Amino acid sequence: MNEGGDNPESKTVFVAGASGTIGRAVVRALVADGHTVLAQRRASTPASTPITKLDAGTVPDEWTGAQIIACDLADTPALARAMDAHRPTVVISCIASRTGAPKDAMAVDYAANSALLEAAQAGGAQHFILLSAICVQRPKLAFQHAKLAFEKELIEARIDHTIVRPTAFFKSLSGQVARVAKGGKFMVFGDGNLTRCKPISDTDLARFIALCVTDLAKRGMTLPIGGPGPAISPHDQWEILRAIMDDGRPPIQRISPRWLTRIGAIFDTAARLSPLAREWLAEKAEYLKIAHYYATQSMLVLDPETGEYSAELTPEFGKDHLSDHYTDLIEAAR
Numbered sequence: 001m002n003e004g005g006d007n008p009e010s011k012t013v014f015v016a017g018a019s020g021t022i023g024r025a026v027v028r029a030l031v032a033d034g035h036t037v038l039a040q041r042r043a044s045t046p047a048s049t050p051i052t053k054l055d056a057g058t059v060p061d062e063w064t065g066a067q068i069i070a071c072d073l074a075d076t077p078a079l080a081r082a083m084d085a086h087r088p089t090v091v092i093s094c095i096a097s098r099t100g101a102p103k104d105a106m107a108v109d110y111a112a113n114s115a116l117l118e119a120a121q122a123g124g125a126q127h128f129i130l131l132s133a134i135c136v137q138r139p140k141l142a143f144q145h146a147k148l149a150f151e152k153e154l155i156e157a158r159i160d161h162t163i164v165r166p167t168a169f170f171k172s173l174s175g176q177v178a179r180v181a182k183g184g185k186f187m188v189f190g191d192g193n194l195t196r197c198k199p200i201s202d203t204d205l206a207r208f209i210a211l212c213v214t215d216l217a218k219r220g221m222t223l224p225i226g227g228p229g230p231a232i233s234p235h236d237q238w239e240i241l242r243a244i245m246d247d248g249r250p251p252i253q254r255i256s257p258r259w260l261t262r263i264g265a266i267f268d269t270a271a272r273l274s275p276l277a278r279e280w281l282a283e284k285a286e287y288l289k290i291a292h293y294y295a296t297q298s299m300l301v302l303d304p305e306t307g308e309y310s311a312e313l314t315p316e317f318g319k320d321h322l323s324d325h326y327t328d329l330i331e332a333a334r
């Protein structure tokens, strides 16, 4: 069936989390491919309003050509109605806990995805594509366990699945650029070479996810994916910035990741001793664990034979390089 017009491969695709970084890029990529795109966001605008009828000032450009589905994923009847009304053949989940705190991770990375899967199956969808993360290979954090629990549920479901596990996004490696452009130091943990990743741009990742919609070889697969390579460390990121700024800056500051463990242990102990503030303190301890994880673990495929992260085993996709992204950010900040 040709669901979307001129493209014979076009499908009706429901994108959950269309307001997120990757969700927005995925909507754009799918619209460009000629699919009929249903962009789900939380229910603060009238459900299913054609994008052309919304106030242009409130509609992100990225959603042009898509239809907005304003619907909370926890609102099971509303979600079922949306699926029933639009009958998507493919559902893509780009939702993610915005904090990574244990309660939020369980509510979003597990429970909201689970509700979405149930609604997708009941609504007759044939394929569910999940945006996950490469870091679930070595799970130590609450949000990673929540993601893995859902991955398992999805693999065991009767619907076709594709799980996409990307390495680091450009935005996760860009948090220091504005400060550095104003003369600040570039901070690294250890010597700056404790970790490596193959950064992937939003556009390249979205293109990869869009390919999963039509590429039958990607069905039933769990796909780690990086950008075009090579694998780089935080020290390499500093070198890239130095080459762009071309004036000897930014200075580098080295910090021991042990500080994160020590402060986290203080929060953990305080959480055990203070019943009233337990949840708040435990949440802070989890954020420090998350920071320590990213300071010490590479975002590359784990070699099952050596137990080490391997750049060679990490597939590459796309054409965008972090250096060009940094150049744009530095120019914008100057």
Ligand SMILES: NC(=O)c1ccc[n+]([C@@H]2O[C@H](COP(=O)([O-])OP(=O)(O)OC[C@H]3O[C@@H](n4cnc5c(N)ncnc54)[C@H](OP(=O)(O)O)[C@@H]3O)[C@@H](O)[C@H]2O)c1
Pocket: 016, 017, 018, 019, 020, 021, 022, 023, 041, 042, 072, 073, 094, 095, 096, 097, 098, 107, 108, 112, 131, 132, 133, 134, 165, 166, 167, 168, 169, 170, 172
């Ligand atoms: N950052 C990285 O380097 C990296 C690397 C690999 C993998 N990943 C994975 O990529 C995924 C998404 O990343 P992203 O940067 O696109 O995320 P994001 O920008 O934080 O977007 C999260 C999306 O989830 C939605 N959401 C959050 N809480 C929700 C809730 N309670 N109910 C309904 N929707 C909710 C958000 O809606 P609102 O806009 O309404 O909040 C938003 O659409 C995550 O699974 C992450 O682990 C990230």
